[in-house]
Amino acid sequence: MDNIAVNKPQPITIKEVAEEAGVSQMTVSRVLNKQKLVKESTRLKVEAAIAALNYRPNLMARSLAGGKSKLIGLAYYNPSPSYLSALLVSALKRCRDLGHHLVIEDLSDIEGDLDTSLIVKRLSSIRLNGLILAPPLSNNLTLLGLLKEMGIPVVALSFRDEESVHSSVAFDDVAAAFEMTELLIAKGHRRIGFIRGPVEHPSSLQRQAGFEKALEKHGIPVDQSLMFQGDFTFVSGLELASKMLDTTSPPTAVFASNDDMAAGISAGAQRRGLKIPSELSIVGFDDTAIAAAIWPRLTTVRQPIAEMAQNAVDIISEITSRTWNGEQLHVTIDAIEIVERESLTEPK
Structure with missing residues (x-):
């Protein structure tokens, strides 16, 4: 049988898309990577060219701005x-969209105080971009300083210090906690109980500040007998439920500074025979999956965890590109959304 040569059509390149749209290849790459640095009119021209040429991007094309697919650590x-699940899934999806690879490093197995030298040793062996x-x-700050010395570009989540030598993505926890307390x-x-998160988390202090700020606005004194220390886990909320309900004058509502602890409070209160929300209203913070999984479903602040993760990946992609000007990038998400569900009502 004679060999028959078959001429396969050559795939459309990103260069051809750029020529069709009348823009640079970098602009096409940014549109493909869904970055927010492109004007809407330009984005529409590029998308029209992609459709007209039936262009199908590949991983190499989508990492054009950086010259290669990047290895990003989290x-x-x-x-x-609940928080971690939302964060990791969103970061992983964004990395896949951009053609990057995500390496997840769980440091929770380090016992006692965080050993920053051990963390740095772990991270240095991975060769992250x-x-x-x-x-x-x-x-x-110690860890951030060591990472700077190593030359690893960093995006810090929930860190609002714009004087930092590292890029950051943050949410306005103070304003969000203030609005929830206002509600x-x-x-x-x-009489509102408040469950703090771990003191080493900046968001714990910010959410408490927002809570107390709202009380002050309405002339309600902060009752220390209704302030409790949790650790952002369901178990800590479950254990604190009894302590809170055993106070001389129990609260009519509880604001837990994350959903896991709020779910624990709800479970503990219902074990005691209380009806939620007619006898005790409970609200949380984050709007993670557990908020809608328990009953009554939880009224909570929707923290844009997915958006924060996506922004962080975008920033890493930008600050490790060949066109980066060296300026650290800071994104603060100010839009606040409170999701009202069945766990909140008026007191008796």
């Missing part, structure tokens, strides 16, 4: 499985 030391730090690692007060609650 390190965490965080006890909240960039690193995302979840709280409380993101505000560990509780508007419902008629005056």
Whole structure:
């Protein structure tokens, strides 16, 4: 049988898309990577060219801005499985969209105080292009200093210090906790319990500050007998439920500074025979999966965890590109959304 040569059509290149749209290849790459640095009119021209040429991007093309697919690390030391699940899934998806690879480093197995030298030793063996730090690692100044000396580009999550030598993505926890407390007060609650998160997490202190700021605005004194220390876990909320309900004058509502602890409070209160929310209203923070999985479903602040993770990956992609000007990037997400569900009502 004679060999028959078959001429396969050559795939459309990113260069041809750029020529069709009348833009640079870098601009096409940014549109493909869904970065927010392109004007809407330009984005539409590029998308029209992609459709007209039936262009199908590949991993190499999508990493054009950096010259290669990047290895991005995400390190965490965080006890909240709900928060971590949302963060990791979103970061992984964004890396896949951009043609990068995500390396997840769990540092929770380090006993006692964080050994920053051990962390650095672990990370240096991976040869990362960039690193995302979840709280409380993101505000560990010793660790940040060591990573700077190593030359690893870092994006710190939930870190609002714009004077930092590292890029950051943050959410306005103070304003969000303030709005949630305002809602509780508007419902008629005056005796409101508050469950703090771990003190090493900057968000714990910020959420407490927002809570106390709202009380002060309405002339409600902070009752220390209703302030409790948790650790962002379901178990800590479960254990604190009895302590809170055994106080001389129990609260009519509880604001837990994350959903895991709020779910624990709900479970503990219902074990005691209390009806939620008619006898005790409970609200949380984050709007992770557990908020809608328990009953009554949890009223909570929707923290944009997915958006924060996506922004962090985008920033790493930008600050490790050949066109980066050396300026650190800081993104603060100010939009606040409170999701009202069945766990909140007016007090009796």
